[in-house]
Amino acid sequence: MTSAPRRAPKAGIHPDPSKTWLRRAWPIVRAHRALLITSLVLSFIGLIVQVQIPDLVRIGIDEALVDRTDGLMKYVWLIAALAVVQGVINFLARLYLLRTAYEMEYDLRNLVFAHMMRMSYAFYDRVQSGELISRATSDIRAVQMYLAFGPSILVQCTIAGIAFALMVSINAPLAVVAMLTMPVIAVLGIRMRKAIFPVSWLIQSRLAGVATVVDENIQGVRIVKSFAAERRQLNTLAKAADGVRWAYTTDSRIRSRWLPVMDNLPRLGLAMVLLIGGLMVLEGNATVGTIVAFNSYVLMLQPPFRMLGMIIMMGQRAAASAQRIYDILDTPADIVDPATPVVPEPRGDVRFEGVRFAYPDGTLALDGLDLHIRPGETVALVGATGSGKSTVARLVARFYDPEAGSVLVDGADVRDYPLETLRDRVGIVPDEPFLFSVSLHDNIAFGRPSATREQVVAAARAAGADGFITDLPRGYDTVVGERGYTLSGGQRQRVAIARALLVNPPVLVLDDATSAIDVRVEHGIHEALRDLMRDRTTIVVAHRLATIGLADRVVLIENGQAVADGTHASLLESEPRYRRVLASTHQEVVA
Template sequence: MPVVLAHKWLLITSLSLSLVGLLVQVQIPNLVRIGIDAALVAKTASLTRYVWLIAAFAVIQGVINYLARRYLLRTAYEIEYDLRNVLYSHLVRMPFGFYDKVQTGELMSRSGSDIRAVQMYLAFGPAILVQCTIAIFAFVLMLSINVPLAIVAMAAMPVVAVLGVYARRAIFPVSWLIQARLARIATTVDENVNGVRIVKAFATEQRQLTQLAGEADRLRWAYRREAEIRSWWSPTLESLPRLGLALVLLFGGWMVIDGHTSVGTIVAFNSYVLMLQPPFRMLGMLIMLSQRAAASAQRIYEVLDTKTDIIDGTVSAPLRGDIFFDHVGFEYPLGTKALHGLTLRVHAGETVAIVGRTGSGKSTLGRLLARYYDTTSGAVRLDGRDVRDYRLATLREQVGIVPDEPFLFSLSIRDNIAYGRPDAPLDEVVNAALAAGADAFIRELPKGYDTVVGERGYTLSGGQRQRIAIARALLINPPVLVLDDATSAIDVTVEHAIHAALKDLMAGRTTLIVAHRLSTIALADRVILVEDGRVVADGTHRELLATDPRYAAVLAEISEVSDSDSADDEVALA
């Protein structure tokens, strides 16, 4: 309702014009009646006068209908525009946990075909109802001409109304099923397109095609079921008003023979009955539109009614970078427990490496720090204040995170690096790329910094994507930087060059490094060993290596994974 009311004057103008057009339209059969009776039967008036009047009314109706249609379509597009913005603005407020539980294809379907179904109904539903009011106008005029014949002509209308209610009940569940199965197909296509490299790598194209065909078959069954329902109800709803033609001819003919009415009246009544057919044809379409829109609206409400558990704070203060994880416990939305009362302090300007086995909870620390998720228990504090007190925009502008799987947009490399600062001058973009070790390979590309990368950056290697992601984080110059295994896809020689640049950039900056390589630990002032979601050791690399066998065991496992890098790592750590 708020979306419709936002465009009420546009919609009212369209509906008012449609109403005026109907008033003009219903006058034409009456003019035909008068013209036949006066000019042809009684021969007391000129036929030419009525011909010109009818032509003038037709032209006026055409102009009015043109304007009404134009404003109606404009209303439809405005409503669709608003609905998409409402849904998208809600989606961008949703926390990471929401996206852990929903499928991309489902959201695409709800923001695409579901919104279109609601838009069609909101825009065209009122217009169809206005068109159906022609029955009222026609009935009033028929009553003014001949009451018994008017009642006979409209005798089928109550039956039409009852059948419309039954048709509505029959179509709704099928409409819901259609929208749900459209969403399943969208999900399947989305996963196959995004995962096409895996599909081809395992030669499972035929299996995926079979899966898609299965989903399409289920959708086809739903469409067939809808077609069966519509093929029964729609012709019935359309045909009933036509019975009025036979009744008018039968009873009207008797009345003409008995001298109770005129031939012109029968012609006019036939025209009025014919006028009722398009509205009732549209009434069948309105029932279909309303049920599909109702199903789609419920699916959209499922998203809009999902409340975010990440509530924006009010503090906008600049950060120094003093971090304190205060007995933090955390469980992911799907039930995976990541942290169990973890306590850790990182002083402002300190560089700390987080080391641990896979699944120990290392990456979760950065996600909680930037409030991608909120803690299940305990608190994460920045500069002595709970991160939940900060405005999300302020917090995320000052906590830069480089993930291990960087995402690049289908934009130029310059735009990808400047994503956090779109107005950044080229020299700053280049400096960030230099610090990330990306400038050399960027300049070798056909258009340099203006080269557009493919979807998700797949036209670049994994290491190149990571370097661009590092440059993107460095450009915003955050006081807190989280490198989540950000150099895992970069060869050791290039990594050492990046580390040399990062050492200068990390001076005075609080940095958390999730380390899966021994060489990365060389950047850190301290090393934290995390195990089962808890800090089990804290110290320098040499201290932990000498005193804690668990640390040595984790390093041994890391070395087994990356034997080719071990010699360089030992040199870096030395």
């Protein structure tokens, strides 16, 4: 599977959780400061140009129309030129601002995704996938919007100060009248901010709940349909959506209470300018051009204060989203590379010494397991459901760490291996194989992207997958549907076996990997596997007798312990617990 190399984020989040969310995000803003500052400077220059236009209108009216001391067209051309200059500057400012926004979003998204990829199985056991999807999409977008557009909006708001300075230079008393309503707007903005923050958090949380329901129902659509549960699941989604609707309605109610007042207070200032200014014109203390210019300046003040309300809401939404993102980034990965890694020669020796392990929900899986699998040996793990067989496979690859005891590969504790090295040495074929929505070639070559077509085909033949793949219209270039559901369960398992075999690991774990494969096809796969397993250490989590027949030894697992060890024939003769497990397994297969 080929892809362009990933550019590393330019900066990360500050690790100190005691800092405010903005201070923690500051390294990302600082990493893109060149683009952001360029955009803000251009935006500010554009504002300077913009506020000159009403002043030119004032001078043009007073000198060209009222006093008739100057030509009108000179001011027309000057105003037109300033408008063109402002348009070009605003275009460049917007371009650089959008580039900054998308660069920040890229960094945030990669930081979150990279951290999620470092997290262990235990993290995903307790966190819902829909929640993670929401935090990696809508929450990141909310933070990005504020980090990039917040400073720009603040710069836009400086037009109020620039306009006020020009109004003071033209007519100070009238400038004070025009700005009388602005302190009231500031107080209202602060009160609205306090009211919106908890609702913003609630909105993001409930959106994540909806994402979870949608994600689970898309992934489990076959189960939903098989039980005709569409209506019930629609009701579940409707309940989650009602929660979002209530939160959005509450948010809208708060905004509708405050924003109309904040939007219309500048218009009250306009009315006061017209009243007071008109009286001043009648008394000879102001000109008609001044009233027209002030009218433009007061109208110019409305968008900044409207944007002030917007930035308050954006800030509350971003603060809530940032905390949800930080919840992920602040969760430490518990399965990490060691400080001083050990990389012994690969032989395929696997040993469990007094291993005890319980899952995050408290389920005890292994309780003092002792097991030694020698290099090149094939061992079948047999036991009742829940006895701990699959857990053995997960601990060998260090998907989890044991609570007590040690798991050794080639004499070194798996916790002392670099993770990438360990998982190159331990290949696992799970009982529920996952395929990506790419070609079958890329699925098989997932662990070894540089593999040639000949190598991919050889692995597929060994896994018994070449026959059905070549029968497909596009053969190995056929793109499977999401999760590989366009293939049968047995076909997916064969592709997963081929994927593991292509990596050619010294230790191969087959976690009931042929359970969905037809018995006749399974026999052919076993014949191929016998050759491939000859010089490879293989752990087979087995239920079928045919799979057990691949093994040199059989280990009976019960209550998280190895309670019997020997050949299939010897255990069948001497161990009643082994016979009971085989009998119950046979009944399940027949059923």
